[in-house]
Amino acid sequence: MDYFEYRGGRLFAENALVADIAQEVGTPAYIYSERTLHEHYDKITHAFKALDPLVCYSVKSCSNLSILRLLAEAGAGFDIVSGGELFRVLKAGGPPDRCFFAGVGKTSDELRYALDEGVFMFNIESEAEFENIDHIAREMGLQPRCALRINPDVDPDTHQHTATGKREAKFGVDIDRAEAVFRKYHQAPAARLVGAHLHIGSPVRDPRAYVEAVGKVLPLLARLNSDGIEIDTVDVGGGYAASYDSSEFTAIEDYAEAIVPLLKNTGLKVVLEPGRVISANAGILVGRVQYIKTGGGRSFAVLDTGMHHLIRPPLYDAFHFAWPAEPGEEMTPPVRTEQPPLQGLQKYDVVGPICESGDFLAKDRPLPPLKRGDLLAVFGAGAYGMAMASNYNSQPRPVEVLVSQDTFRIIRRRETYDDLIRGEE
Secondary structure (H helix, E strand, O other): OOOEEEEOOEEEEOOEEHHHHHHHHOOOEEEEEHHHHHHHHHHHHHHOHHHOOEEEEEHHHOOOHHHHHHHHHOOOEEEEOOHHHHHHHHHOOOOHHHEEEOOOOOOHHHHHHHHHHOOOEEEEOOHHHHHHHHHHHHHHOOOOEEEEEEEOOOOOOOOHHHEOOOOOOOOOEEHHHHHHHHHHHOOOOOOEEEEEEOOOEOOEOOOHHHHHHHHHHHHHHHHHHHOOOOOOEEEOOOOEOOOOOOOOOOOHHHHHHHHHHHHOOOOOEEEEOOOHHHHHHHEEEEEEEEEEEEEOOEEEEEEOOOOOOOOHHHHHOOOOOEEEOOOOHHHOOOOOOOOOOOOOOEEEEEEOOOOOOOOEEEEEEEEOOOOOOOEEEEOOOOOOOHHHOOOHHHOOOOEEEEEEOOEEEEEEOOOOHHHHHOOOO
16 A cells, blocks of 8 residues: 554654654655655556556646656656646656646647647647647647547546546547547648547546446447548546545556456557556655644644645545554554544544635544644645645645655755745745
């Protein structure tokens, strides 16, 4: 799952003591495990190796330059959704010809930038977008490869804010119109529409949703190819679930077992877009208890971190396991679940300093008795944590730290008050 574990009642990131890291860099802090990132990426490439896929890490999940550089060195491609993400990948040494450029609202400037850099493929979300990229490519004398994003109208059984493959989604083209789009544009003057892209949502815990989606699209691609409209690439998206609760676990091998047989003998180039399954469990968010208060029959643990650093709990009703970094051996959690089987726990609402009632990381959560100054680790925070962090209430964003075995280094310094007004003066 990851390399964050309790030893002798103290939390370690690989072989570095989390309390020591917090003492040196302060809190709040994002702490990432290099070994976990490597291992999760390697598991994906091994599980899907029969397809020889292009594995494009989803930059939006965690976009720190050091993490992108680590994955680029491991051989990863990159799923990008903006010109800014392309800029990050290039700064990290990622090759543009291993970048798949998705996103529903690419501007003409972003398209020109990506065309200049020579990205591998553009994901097309609408007829209007294809016409725009074709027009720009003609002006530049280029012939970019494009894939049409198809909504197969599959329910991935995930939160409504992250279900993207339904017919009514803002993304892509519904499957009933997709064939007509391919036929209309397959002989466009410049842009080449030679791929299909699926991304049904995230996190998707049941591999059968991918089977249903791919099963709907493959007959369409076969019809097109039989009519001389060559489709040579299929991007089956990402969305593979990370294990936020150790009682709910889908191994990456389970997804591969379902998907590989469908695509193995098709002759299609296969692209994957894993994000959270690589980075989520590779990071924790560590905050310090500022106050304990009671009222209205509830107890509150007020931290120096909250929704501005991890918005998933209020935005997606997401569960993140949270536990003290130094609970002692008798309170070491045997599993990461909402109700760990331990005696002597107390229920807290774990909240932050933001002036919103929605500023919480956990509600009514059984925890060891807490006091002011305790460190609390929020697990599974490596994806859509810092990447979605904000300066709301003029709060500086946290420091980011990367651990490698028993050493650690700052990979993004903590913001200062001066950073808050940079660009305004």
